[in-house]
Amino acid sequence: MLADDNTKIIKYPSQIVTYSSKYVTKLSDVSNDLNVSGSLSIRYGEISGGGSGSYVNTEAFQNSDMNFLIVVHVINQTINIKDQLQFWPVGEKSADKYTRKSLTDTYGDCFISGFQEGGIFTAMVSIRALKKSDATQIQADAHLALQVGVGSVDATGKFASAKKNLNENSEVTITVNWSGGGQLKEGDAKWDIDALQSVAAKFPDLVAACPQRTHAILTKYTALRGFVQWRGGADVSPLGYEVANLYTSELLDVYMGYKLIWKDIHNLIDDYNAGKLQLVQAKAPAKPISTPASPPATKGGAKIAGKELHTFDPNLYGLDEALQTCRALMLRIVSENDEITRNPDFAVDEDRPVAYLRPGLFRQLLPHQPTPDGLLSWLFTGLIGFGETGSGTVRGWTGTGWPAQVVQPQVIPLFKKLDYYREAAAGTSISGDLEISNVSTGSAQYNFTGGRRAPNDCRWLAVPKNDQGIFVGTVSFPKRTIPTPSNPPTAPKLVRQVQKVTFPYPYDRDPPLVVAFLQQWEVVSPVPVCVSASVENITTTSFDLVTSALDTSARVSASWFSCPADLKGIKCGISPDPWIASEATLAAAKPQSTFSDRVQFKDRTEFKKAPTVIAAPRSFALTEGTQNLRLDVDAVTITRYGFDWKANPWGDTQMVGAAVSWIAWDRDYS
Numbered sequence: 001m002l003a004d005d006n007t008k009i010i011k012y013p014s015q016i017v018t019y020s021s022k023y024v025t026k027l028s029d030v031s032n033d034l035n036v037s038g039s040l041s042i043r044y045g046e047i048s049g050g051g052s053g054s055y056v057n058t059e060a061f062q063n064s065d066m067n068f069l070i071v072v073h074v075i076n077q078t079i080n081i082k083d084q085l086q087f088w089p090v091g092e093k094s095a096d097k098y099t100r101k102s103l104t105d106t107y108g109d110c111f112i113s114g115f116q117e118g119g120i121f122t123a124m125v126s127i128r129a130l131k132k133s134d135a136t137q138i139q140a141d142a143h144l145a146l147q148v149g150v151g152s153v154d155a156t157g158k159f160a161s162a163k164k165n166l167n168e169n170s171e172v173t174i175t176v177n178w179s180g181g182g183q184l185k186e187g188d189a190k191w192d193i194d195a196l197q198s199v200a201a202k203f204p205d206l207v208a209a210c211p212q213r214t215h216a217i218l219t220k221y222t223a224l225r226g227f228v229q230w231r232g233g234a235d236v237s238p239l240g241y242e243v244a245n246l247y248t249s250e251l252l253d254v255y256m257g258y259k260l261i262w263k264d265i266h267n268l269i270d271d272y273n274a275g276k277l278q279l280v281q282a283k284a285p286a287k288p289i290s291t292p293a294s295p296p297a298t299k300g301g302a303k304i305a306g307k308e309l310h311t312f313d314p315n316l317y318g319l320d321e322a323l324q325t326c327r328a329l330m331l332r333i334v335s336e337n338d339e340i341t342r343n344p345d346f347a348v349d350e351d352r353p354v355a356y357l358r359p360g361l362f363r364q365l366l367p368h369q370p371t372p373d374g375l376l377s378w379l380f381t382g383l384i385g386f387g388e389t390g391s392g393t394v395r396g397w398t399g400t401g402w403p404a405q406v407v408q409p410q411v412i413p414l415f416k417k418l419d420y421y422r423e424a425a426a427g428t429s430i431s432g433d434l435e436i437s438n439v440s441t442g443s444a445q446y447n448f449t450g451g452r453r454a455p456n457d458c459r460w461l462a463v464p465k466n467d468q469g470i471f472v473g474t475v476s477f478p479k480r481t482i483p484t485p486s487n488p489p490t491a492p493k494l495v496r497q498v499q500k501v502t503f504p505y506p507y508d509r510d511p512p513l514v515v516a517f518l519q520q521w522e523v524v525s526p527v528p529v530c531v532s533a534s535v536e537n538i539t540t541t542s543f544d545l546v547t548s549a550l551d552t553s554a555r556v557s558a559s560w561f562s563c564p565a566d567l568k569g570i571k572c573g574i575s576p577d578p579w580i581a582s583e584a585t586l587a588a589a590k591p592q593s594t595f596s597d598r599v600q601f602k603d604r605t606e607f608k609k610a611p612t613v614i615a616a617p618r619s620f621a622l623t624e625g626t627q628n629l630r631l632d633v634d635a636v637t638i639t640r641y642g643f644d645w646k647a648n649p650w651g652d653t654q655m656v657g658a659a660v661s662w663i664a665w666d667r668d669y670s
Contacts, residue, residue: 016075028249040275045514064126080114095234109238113219119180119207181206247347257359279314279367292355414616415459492550515661520557532619534556569666577659589656596646621657
């Protein structure tokens with residue numbers, strides 16, 4: 001007896017619930033688990049459920065270190081109407097007039113005899129480890145973190161730890177699709193691992209309240225009494241595709257592999273046109289590689305041999321030929337897929353030639369970026385001396401042991417010895433500028449300009465364009481308006497200029513090492529002089545280049561250098577400049593005759609012998625007065641464990657601060 005006659009009793013359906021969380025390595029595994037036709041996926045170029053479009057991010061799948069498929073399948077009830085169905089022939093054509101193909105074309109290979117009502121929730125989690133060395137641990141954490149439900153307290157703790165490690169050390173892409181259940185979460189909530197756990201756990205309850213037809217039940221015509229009676233003694237039945245499922249799944253994996261290669265070739269063409277890379281021809285394969293053989297033109301005839309393929313030339317013509325060949329191989333797979341649709345028995349015909357070439361074999365023929373003989377790209381540096389009047393010098397590197405490059409290299413100039421005079425006896429201004437122009441595959445022009453000067457020295461650093469993640473560049477800031485002198489005069493203030501710099505390619509692991517060097521300045525004197533270049537907010541895709549100077553500076557520009565943080569054989573860094581923290585610390589600094597310090601490499605096994613080291617100024621400051629700017633920067637006492645940098649003013653220069661940026665790399669690559 002109910003305590004309250006108005007109490008409602010809610011009856012939930014008797015559900016069949018299946019939870020699945022599994023590690024998948026092939027797209028065909030996904031299509032099979034989702035009951036998606038591999039043949040249809042090839043035809044539309046995507047893995048799709050129903051008519052809503054693709055819900056598997058194939059690009060993220062191919063580029064990830066691991067992929068997990070989470071499926072929650074809920075069946076509320078099955079509606080089967082087969083017993084009420086009658087077979088009605090089309091027209092008066094008798095069964096013995098049909099072939100298997102024509103019968104399938106007319107009636108299909110099966111019919112819909114009912115539906116499943118409930119819901120299905122699917123999530124593809126693609127994980128890319130930020131550090132490849134952590135991939136195994138991340139995979140183990142993902143297995144635990146992507147389970148549905150946690151039991152004991154100990155398991156709950158491990159579950160939380162696994163989620164934390166997964167979030168901190170990997171890049172996760174989540175693709176979700178569902179039918180039934182209505183709204184699964186709040187509209188402004190993001191899809192993350194916690195959301196997946198929550199939705200998967202409550203999905204059966206949501207489906208109980210809001211079910212949907214999720215699957216059609218397909219039945220063969222031979223299960224209908226009316227069809228058997230109509231067929232009579234004729235030996236005819238629709239085509240059976242069970243034997244073709246394994247073969248079409250294999251075709252799907254191969255097709256998606258070529259789809260990824262197609263995109264990679266397009267990227268190579270774009271980067272080659274933009275001058276971002278150089279290419280070399282692939283080595284000839286150990287065994288000949290040919291396109292797939294074709295079936296005989298006539299029954300009982302010989303197979304038509306495929307065309308032998310050769311390595312593609314490392315230029316636009318070769319890349320275009322590779323693109324056309326890749327397209328032809330993809331079309332061959334589509335054609336074979338259509339042929340299997342018409343004749344599924346071909347899938348088990350042992351005499352029929354295989355219709356595809358493995359994508360891995362085809363990739364061996366593509367041109368690629370050159371790989372150095374060690375862990376590090378070849379870096380080259382040299383010293384250039386400028387006279388008092390010379391402003392432009394062309395310097396080639398082909399005579400220094402470095403061959404001419406196929407693509408223009410990256411080049412930046414670095415100050416070594418500065419000797420600048422004031423523009424007039426009253427000391428109106430001091431300016432200096434280093435620029436690179438006319439960079440070719442074998443040389444570059446170095447332009448040395450600025451105010452009145454004595455002979456100066458500069459270094460140049462050239463980096464081949466390759467895939468090692470070593471980049472250089474320059475940033476020119478707009479000229480500033482200098483404040484009008486006041487009476488009484490006011491103390492100059494430090495002014496910052498910031499510009500975001502995006503790397504040509506993103507770093508796929510940790511943020512790189514980045515340093516900045518002074519390249520250009522123009523300051524008014526005899527007031528104090530202070531200019532500085534630094535970097536901030538370094539990420540895998542960009543950083544902020546910052547110049548700091550007193551507001552009596554009209555212009556400050558800088559160059560920069562970046563390299564992967566974990567690349568063996570190369571490191572870069574800076575010396576600190578605490579004296580530029582504020583106007584007060586700058587004013588309190590005392591002139592010194594030299595600035596120097598010892599740099600110890602953090603990893604004492606980084607270099608097997610003394611590396612090549614270059615140091616160049618990134619900041620300096622002069623006291624108020626009429627002295628000239630004279631500064632010599634160098635790296636000395638270099639060992640495999642560290643070096644000494646020094647910045648020495650001389651003559652009448654009264655310097656209260658100087659700091660450098662430095663680059664060190666293995667001499668084997670110099």
